[in-house]
Amino acid sequence: MEELGCWQEAERCDRAATQLLRIRRELTVESFEEVTQLVVEVEATSRILRDIYDLFRLYRARTVIVTYYLTLVLGCLQKTLRDMMIYISNDELLSGRQWVLMNERLGDQGDISLIERFILYFNFLVQCIRLFSRSPLYDPALLQSLRLKIIRLRRLRGIPEPAFPVPPHFAPAAPTQQDIESRHWAQKIFDEQPHSATGLRHRRPSRCFGPPMIEERLGISSGSVVLSKLQFDKNHLSVTLYLHSEGADLTRLLCRWMDPHYNAMLSCYGVHELCVRRKGSALQLRRWSNNRAYSTVWLALFFKTWESYISFLGRIGYFKAYRAGSKANMTIVTHTSASPDWITRHSPHRIWVRDIRLYIFCKKYKQSHQTRKGGLFEIRFMEEDGTHRF
Numbered sequence: 001m002e003e004l005g006c007w008q009e010a011e012r013c014d015r016a017a018t019q020l021l022r023i024r025r026e027l028t029v030e031s032f033e034e035v036t037q038l039v040v041e042v043e044a045t046s047r048i049l050r051d052i053y054d055l056f057r058l059y060r061a062r063t064v065i066v067t068y069y070l071t072l073v074l075g076c077l078q079k080t081l082r083d084m085m086i087y088i089s090n091d092e093l094l095s096g097r098q099w100v101l102m103n104e105r106l107g108d109q110g111d112i113s114l115i116e117r118f119i120l121y122f123n124f125l126v127q128c129i130r131l132f133s134r135s136p137l138y139d140p141a142l143l144q145s146l147r148l149k150i151i152r153l154r155r156l157r158g159i160p161e162p163a164f165p166v167p168p169h170f171a172p173a174a175p176t177q178q179d180i181e182s183r184h185w186a187q188k189i190f191d192e193q194p195h196s197a198t199g200l201r202h203r204r205p206s207r208c209f210g211p212p213m214i215e216e217r218l219g220i221s222s223g224s225v226v227l228s229k230l231q232f233d234k235n236h237l238s239v240t241l242y243l244h245s246e247g248a249d250l251t252r253l254l255c256r257w258m259d260p261h262y263n264a265m266l267s268c269y270g271v272h273e274l275c276v277r278r279k280g281s282a283l284q285l286r287r288w289s290n291n292r293a294y295s296t297v298w299l300a301l302f303f304k305t306w307e308s309y310i311s312f313l314g315r316i317g318y319f320k321a322y323r324a325g326s327k328a329n330m331t332i333v334t335h336t337s338a339s340p341d342w343i344t345r346h347s348p349h350r351i352w353v354r355d356i357r358l359y360i361f362c363k364k365y366k367q368s369h370q371t372r373k374g375g376l377f378e379i380r381f382m383e384e385d386g387t388h389r390f
Contacts, residue, residue: 002063002070003056006049009074011262012081013046019088026095034115035099041118045077047235048125053264054238054256055132057215058224066132069124072147076154077121080106080114112153120149133226136175198306202281206232206301208257210267218254218268221245230312232301239301241271241315251319253285255299269298271319283309285316344376348384352376 017039024035052070056063087093087102107113112120124146130138223245230239237257244250254268275286275295285299303309344352356377370378381387 002067002074003053005070005074005078006053006056007264009077009081010046010049010053012078012085013042013049014262016081016084016088017042017046019085023088023095023099027099028096031099038115038118041115041122043234045118045122045125047231048122048129050235050238050256051129051229051231052125052132054229054240054254055129055226057218057220057254057256057266058226058240058242059132061222062132062134066128069128069131069143069147072150072154073121073124073128075159076150076157079157079159080117080121084114111156117153120146120153124150134175138174140174197304200281200303200306200309203302203304204282206237206282206299208237208255208265208267208299209297210265212265213267215266218266219244219252220254220268227251228315230301230308239299241319244270253299253316267298271316274298274316274320276313276316276320283313345387346378349381349387351379351381351387353379 020035020039020042024032024039027035052066083106084102087105088098090098093101103114124143127139127143127146129135131143220242221244225243225245227241227243229241232238237255240254240256242252242254244252251271252268253271253274254266257265259265269287273287277284277286279300281302283299283301283303284297285301286295287298288294289296301312303312342354344354346352352372354376372378
């Protein structure tokens with residue numbers, strides 16, 4: 001039930017954001033910034049609700065630990081959105097009047113503004129996702145604090161207790177250092193975001209060409225582990241790379257998108273079943289069609305930045321090579337390398353590199369073994385000629 005509730009409230013957030021954008025076009029400059037900030041928070045709430053919806057497919061066995069929290073927040077969020085729509089979708093009122101009335105009557109319920117309310121919802125849902133996915137960033141103390149704020153808001157707004165029983169509240173402990181270190185090595189590769197962002201042009205909406213699959217055909221087994229997840233077009237389409245529990249380092253891609261009627265569509269293939277190629281500004285993933293007896297486009301993904309494009313391509317390329325028994329390497333060269341201080345020759349056989357970002361596709365490798373004072377990364381060459389060529 002919470003799975004469907006997440007999807008329904010995400011759709012409701014989208015409708016509210018669309019109405020707010022319409023109102024913003026007709027308001028004065030004085031109200032523009034406030035409406036914009038509210039739109040940002042409503043859209044962020046929509047995206048994170050779809051993130052939770054996606055996790056239900058992969059972590060069925062863990063749903064019991066988030067049932068209580070989602071039941072708590074979804075009822076409160078639903079009432080906020082419905083109350084907003086009473087005003088901002090009322091065609092009998094002018095746009096300016098819609099905004100003024102909504103602000104007057106909803107702007108300070110529970111002693112917090114509408115914008116603060118959506119920030120509260122978002123932060124609470126962030127902790128739900130971290131709890132659900134066993135993220136090292138999960139904070140039980142913060143979850144408890146936000147939970148008490150949600151309960152207070154529900155009581156002040158007269159929202160009754162859930163009509164169906166839910167598990168009693170207990171905040172699971174934060175993951176230990178051992179839990180964090182014991183994660184699959186592929187989960188740790190992209191913990192940090194790229195340090196630079198080079199925008200890409202000629203972007204269009206990303207698209208999945210299917211075929212849509214029922215849940216039984218997706219082939220998601222209990223115990224699968226999410227390695228990384230990407231959102232496209234305000235999370236109207238998402239791609240999740242996960243490790244299949246029943247195969248040694250067998251990785252699969254799960255795509256979730258929306259049909260014209262806002263229904264969630266799903267399709268899933270193993271990385272080894274896909275061919276990847278660049279097509280203009282898009283990254284195409286092709287699958288074999290038994291009906292047509294040739295490869296056909298499964299996904300066309302348009303990335304915002306060059307770095308996100310390359311990192312995703314690197315993940316897919318590595319796992320395809322790993323599955324085939326080959327080795328794969330990836331290097332991302334950005335504007336940092338243009339600095340004359342980026343490389344220093346320390347000795348005939350050693351080079352020091354400043355501000356280097358490593359993607360380590362190995363469990364045993366430790367970057368600290370090659371890092372010197374000041375964060376300099378040392379590369380040693382067997383032959384002196386290697387330092388010259390580098």
